[in-house]
Amino acid sequence: MGQFTGSGLSSFRGQRLVFRGLDFDVGEGAMLHLVGPNGSGKSTLLRIMAGLLPVIEGQLRWDGTPLAEDRDGHRARLLYVGHADAVKGALSVTENLQFWCDMSGGGDMAGALERFNLGSLADLPARFLSAGQRRRLNLARLAAVPAALWLLDEPAASLDIASAAILEQAIARHLADGGCAVMASHGRHPPDGMVLALDQYAGNMADLGDPVL
Amino acid sequence: MSAPDPSPGSPLGALIARDIRLALRQGADSMMVIVFFVLVVVLFPLGVGPEPAILGRIAAGVIWVAALLAAMLSMDRLFQTDHEDGSLELLVLSPLPLELQFLAKATAHWLTTGLPLIIVAPLLGLLLNMAPAGYPVMLLALALGTPSLSLIGGVGAALSLGARRSGVLLSLLVLPLFIPVLIFGVSAVDAGLTGSAAKAQLLILGGLLLGAVALAPWAAAAALRQAAE
Numbered sequence: 178m179g180q181f182t183g184s185g186l187s188s189f190r191g192q193r194l195v196f197r198g199l200d201f202d203v204g205e206g207a208m209l210h211l212v213g214p215n216g217s218g219k220s221t222l223l224r225i226m227a228g229l230l231p232v233i234e235g236q237l238r239w240d241g242t243p244l245a246e247d248r249d250g251h252r253a254r255l256l257y258v259g260h261a262d263a264v265k266g267a268l269s270v271t272e273n274l275q276f277w278c279d280m281s282g283g284g285d286m287a288g289a290l291e292r293f294n295l296g297s298l299a300d301l302p303a304r305f306l307s308a309g310q311r312r313r314l315n316l317a318r319l320a321a322v323p324a325a326l327w328l329l330d331e332p333a334a335s336l337d338i339a340s341a342a343i344l345e346q347a348i349a350r351h352l353a354d355g356g357c358a359v360m361a362s363h364g365r366h367p368p369d370g371m372v373l374a375l376d377q378y379a380g381n382m383a384d385l386g387d388p389v390l
Numbered sequence: 391m392s393a394p395d396p397s398p399g400s401p402l403g404a405l406i407a408r409d410i411r412l413a414l415r416q417g418a419d420s421m422m423v424i425v426f427f428v429l430v431v432v433l434f435p436l437g438v439g440p441e442p443a444i445l446g447r448i449a450a451g452v453i454w455v456a457a458l459l460a461a462m463l464s465m466d467r468l469f470q471t472d473h474e475d476g477s478l479e480l481l482v483l484s485p486l487p488l489e490l491q492f493l494a495k496a497t498a499h500w501l502t503t504g505l506p507l508i509i510v511a512p513l514l515g516l517l518l519n520m521a522p523a524g525y526p527v528m529l530l531a532l533a534l535g536t537p538s539l540s541l542i543g544g545v546g547a548a549l550s551l552g553a554r555r556s557g558v559l560l561s562l563l564v565l566p567l568f569i570p571v572l573i574f575g576v577s578a579v580d581a582g583l584t585g586s587a588a589k590a591q592l593l594i595l596g597g598l599l600l601g602a603v604a605l606a607p608w609a610a611a612a613a614l615r616q617a618a619e
Contacts, residue, residue: 268408
């Protein structure tokens with residue numbers, strides 16, 4: 178496992194400065210909560226951490242190695258959960274999850290389906306799933322594929338209370354195993370967790386209307 | 391173009407299998423391409439008249455142009471749905487290099503559209519009164535040319551992701567790039583019909599295919615990374 182750090186990060190979206198001079202440090206077994214109002218750059222920061230967006234200014238490091246020097250290694254160690262669920266309606270629940278397991282080089286698919294309470298839906302075409310069930314199917318990747326770093330963008334969106342509890346258990350297990358995680362959420366966060374408030378790094382926020390991403 | 395390792399469980403094989411499965415489940419897509427191909431060819435006798443000599447002479451050109459248009463028609467679904475439902479982000483982030491993923495998707499596209507086109511092409515040749523000497527060369531030329539169409543078209547599909555009228559933009563981007571395949575595909579069949587050797591044209595088609603295999607993945611991967619931002 179390792180230490181995920183960022184220093185002096187800035188981000189521009191559509192020529193607007195979203196945040197600047199942002200630093201963070203997440204170690205083994207630690208979880209960083211990103212908080213901030215709409216448009217403060219939570220999703221943008223997560224996408225930069227994942228490598229989907231280029232680092233314009235500043236540096237990201239894993240165990241001291243700049244990510245720019247080890248992109249393949251970074252992709253192999255992270256799991257990203259974004260706003261979209263990446264679920265194919267024409268494939269069954271099992272086929273959807275099996276595909277993402279295969280793409281990551283294998284994983285415990287059956288156990289993950291059980292853990293996220295999808296076992297009874299395994300053979301159902303995914304187009305019949307509700308929004309919350311689709312989200313659970315997306316989150317089941319977390320339990321199926323081992324990864325050191327979880328990047329979660331409002332993972333509890335459209336989850337009911339029981340499913341949110343399953344997610345919290347999965348996160349707790351991940352952290353107990355020495356993984357680390359970064360999560361953006363609107364909701365409450367545990368008072369003992371590490372919190373990064375993005376509005377304190379805001380650039381010119383006055384003219385920034387709706388969320389950019 | 392052959393799939394390097396289609397064993398279940400390998401990322402490459404999983405991606406090819408998924409795309410083929412999606413194409414077959416949403417069977418209308420694949421079927422529509424074939425029906426479109428047949429319809430376009432059938433329209434020609436109605437347009438130019440039923441004179442067998444004329445039809446026999448233009449058969450190769452008609453079949454090739456129809457194949458290009460049919461390949462175009464199916465191109466935009468190559469990445470569009472993955473882009474819309476968020477799969478593309480996860481594919482970009484998965485450990486398998488994006489260039490190989492593109493080859494896998496182009497392979498699946500060819501197996502679900504190019505291969506069926508090759509299978510129905512002889513029937514259409516019959517319909518257009520093509521001389522028997524042309525068939526073997528036409529099938530060889532199609533077998534070498536249609537994978538290039540999937541690869542070149544795939545680059546266009548990746549580039550036009552996120553554009554508003556991506557279908558039209560895709561045609562404008564890609565059809566000019568199909569011209570070399572068209573020219574040598576048709577002239578190979580013509581050579582076969584006149585009894586001269588078509589080896590040169592077929593070799594050039596093979597060369598175009600090798601060039602596309604070597605260059606298209608890099609171009610497409612760069613475009614896909616842009617689209618996933």
